[in-house]
Every structure is written in structure tokens, then in C-alpha cells.
Amino acid sequence: MHGKGTERDRRFAKHAVLAALSAVALALPVTPVHAAAIKNEVAVFAALDKVTGRIQHLEIPINQTVEFGALRVTPRVCNTRPLQEKPDTASFVEVDEVKLTGEQQRIxxxxMFAESPGLHAVEHPVFDVWLTSCKMPIGGVPAESAENEAPEEQPEAAAAEPVPAPAPPPAAAQPARPAPPPAARRQQPILPWLQR
Structure with missing residues (x-):
């Protein structure tokens, strides 16, 4: 009897240790591994003139300034993520307002985040500006996305041959029309005095 109690205690201790290790493993934070951000040469913004209601798209090279109405927009950085990851487009931006006196005020x-345009957009009494995307990755298109986006090249001989036009689709059968109601079942107009 002395041996059974010890065996039971060992099994209990073994299960307790496994349960404790499982709890510790589950408590550890799981951090996803992200690829390095892709730096881009151009930031693309949408700008709304609230007076005219017109939206303009601004493609601004990094560290250059473009004027939109009384605003001067200067992107400093524009980063994206690889195509295989969740979209994450962000740009560090400086926006100045040019006053009627000519002085500039940083507003x-x-x-700014393209996936959340309302989060950090410039809201001005007359103009709104928000980030829509980044263009022209520095160093070209990353290798993994270049494979996905590259058009298939055809040999010169195949490209020179004319491609026949596809055959037109067969004529669709006209749907059957419902039979006209019998004369006895025709409904009278609801407002007969409006009928001429």
C-alpha cells in the first residue's frame, strides 16, 4: 500500500508540472514577425476643397513641398508593407498654412495612415488632406511582389502572330412575355379622371 500512494503522488506531480508549463506557455505573448517596412519615394494624398467640393490627388516626392490652396504639404517618409502582409501605409507629414500676410503656420x-484616413487627416476650415497610398519603392519593387506583378513575356514569334478575335456569344433567347389579361379581368384605372 505504501507503493501505490507514492505512484499516485508521482503521477499527480507530473500532471501538475505539465499543467503549470502549459499555463506559462499560454501566458507568453505571441508577437507576429513583420517584414521591414518598404520605403517609397512618393506619397499620394487626396485633398478636398470644401468650397468647390473638388477632390484633387497629389503625388508628392518625399521631402518636397506642394501647395494646395493655402496649404503646403511636405511628406518626410512614406512606408508600406509587403503584399503578403496586412496593408499598412503610413507617412510622416508636415502641413503649413500660408496666411494672407504671407507668414506660414504649422497646422x-x-x-497619417491610409487605412484609417479619418484618424490623422488634416482638417482645415476650407481644405482637408489625407494619405491614400505610397508609390515608387526605393530600390525598385521588392522581389516577392515583382514576381506577382510582372506580366508574362511572350516570345517574339508568338507576339507577332495576330490573335483571332473571340467568337461572339450566342444570341440570348428572348424571355417569354406574360400573356395579356383577358378583357373581362382588366382593371379600371384608379383615378379615371386623370386618364385622357
Whole structure:
């Protein structure tokens, strides 16, 4: 009897240790591994003139300034993620307002996110500006996305041959029309005095 109690205690201790290790493993934070951000040469913004209601798309090279109405927009950085990951497009932007006196006043400095345009957009009484995307990755298109986006090249001989036009689709059968109601079942107009 002395041996059974010890065996039971060992099994209990073994299960307790496994349960404790499982709890510790589950408590450890799981951090996803992200690829390095892709730096881009151009930031693309949408700008709304609230007076005219027109939206303009601004493609601004990094560290260059473009004027939109009384605003001067200068992107400093524009980063994206590889195509295989969740979209994450962000740009660090400085926006100045040019007053009627000619002086500039900084009205926005910070990060804009294309996936959350309302989060950090420039809201001005007359103009709104928000990030829509980044273009022209520095160093070209990353290798993994170049394979996905590259058009298939055809040999010169195949490209020179004319491709026959596809055959037109067969004529669709006209749907059957419902039979006209019998004369006895025709409904009278609801407002007969409006009928002429």
C-alpha cells in the first residue's frame, strides 16, 4: 500500500508540472514577425476643397513641398508593407498654412495612415488632406511582389502572330412575355379622371 500512494503522488506531480508549463506557455505573448517596412519615394494624398467640393490627388516626392490652396504639404517618409502582409501605409507629414500676410503656420505634424484616413487627416476650415497610398519603392519593387506583378513575356514569334478575335456569344433567347389579361379581368384605372 505504501507503493501505490507514492505512484499516485508521482503521477499527480507530473500532471501538475505539465499543467503549470502549459499555463506559462499560454501566458507568453505571441508577437507576429513583420517584414521591414518598404520605403517609397512618393506619397499620394487626396485633398478636398470644401468650397468647390473638388477632390484633387497629389503625388508628392518625399521631402518636397506642394501647395494646395493655402496649404503646403511636405511628406518626410512614406512606408508600406509587403503584399503578403496586412496593408499598412503610413507617412510622416508636415502641413503649413500660408496666411494672407504671407507668414506660414504649422497646422499638422505627424503620421497619417491610409487605412484609417479619418484618424490623422488634416482638417482645415476650407481644405482637408489625407494619405491614400505610397508609390515608387526605393530600390525598385521588392522581389516577392515583382514576381506577382510582372506580366508574362511572350516570345517574339508568338507576339507577332495576330490573335483571332473571340467568337461572339450566342444570341440570348428572348424571355417569354406574360400573356395579356383577358378583357373581362382588366382593371379600371384608379383615378379615371386623370386618364385622357
Amino acid at each position: 499638422f505634424t505627424g503620421w
